[in-house]
Amino acid sequence: MPRPRAFRESEIIEKALPVFWRAGYEGCSITDLTEATGLQRQSLYNAFQDKQGLFSAVLKRYRQGVEESLLPLRVPGAGLHALRMYLESVLAMQRTGGFGACLFVKTSLDPIARDAAIRDTVEAGGARVRAAFAQVINRCKKNGEVPANTDTAGHAAYLYAVLHGMSALIATGGTPKQAAAVLDKAFSGSPPPAPAKPNHKAPKRKAKERH
Amino acid sequence: MPRPRAFRESEIIEKALPVFWRAGYEGCSITDLTEATGLQRQSLYNAFQDKQGLFSAVLKRYRQGVEESLLPLRVPGAGLHALRMYLESVLAMQRTGGFGACLFVKTSLDPIARDAAIRDTVEAGGARVRAAFAQVINRCKKNGEVPANTDTAGHAAYLYAVLHGMSALIATGGTPKQAAAVLDKAFSGSPPPAPAKPNHKAPKRKAKERH
């Protein structure tokens, strides 16, 4: 019997996401958010409790987007090539989007990260990405694309660090050429620590194989 | 003939630095800064023009500290071992200090980085670090510690990315063990792309050699 909402929450969240992403939690105001979403203040408060409630919803939505972006890594044939393409696509999106870094990383450096719930969400998000990387690496160990004695979590953390390190590099004046060199180094120098034959680029057409 | 200052600017800047570092430019208020420095508002404004003026001074001071931290890399004998120790010391300091990342990186993600002067300072700071890394790598190329055909700027950017990537890793829930794995990978997998003999840890006592 009550009056129905004139908006869908998901739509509001998606409009608020880039605002938070660009400016950070402290860096954007409720007015910024009402202007971006088209909602009145009170409607926003009705739906999301307060600014932090909206931000939490935005973080969840962001995580959902991250999960979707990880889908190419979930496919059975996805190996190092897919991983590299993932890193490249994230970097490309960050460049075009004009946000300087992953929202999880940005948020972790924001004072709002003192809040335990926010911090938990951020850390869980990062862990999901690293777990997806680890999944690929484990597959590559069975493949032979990566030495079987590789420290999976360690290598996943390594690629995760390379990804966000490239963001930091670009954000602090690094050139695209330098970022490309980083990527090359990360994917050329990492597979051959154990096997005798250091031939790189060996399993070229491994993606889209049988599952 | 005028009344002398009751404080040294450098002292104020050093007290303001951790405040900005922890909370970011937008995240701390003038009141935070007056409380941390012990100065009254007007004295602060007299000395630094405005909030951004103080922040600029803090950034310069931070850069000075970075330069000092780079000194061990400037010494003639400093090689890959010194570089690795540098990365480790930065990480250790970030852990003890409780700021989540390099102030340059944090600032680059802050809305204040839209200001051209701030952005320039941040990028110049990052470039100085990368240049110091490159200096070491060049030395190592002559040493033989690193292949002579190495892309110096690229490898410097790589280690720079690894450093800040580890920060991001830890900030988003990565474990110290994972960070250690990243560091190992960065320093074990990088030297041997060109030379035939993949013996690592060869030039052990290269530091503190003749200059």
Next chain:
DNA sequence: TTTGTATTTGACCGATCGTTCAATAATGAA
């Protein structure tokens, strides 16, 4: 000791912050 000059002090500015109140509007159930 007088005087000029800059610092210190503390109150104060308008603007904006996140948040809320009260009135109005719109719906489905009765």
Next chain:
DNA sequence: TTCATTATTGAACGATCGGTCAAATACAAA
């Protein structure tokens, strides 16, 4: 049509924001 319930609207809340004003203060040159 009436009622109960929630959404919307727009004004307003106290607190805090960055920044400033004006008087009192302390020094050095004269």
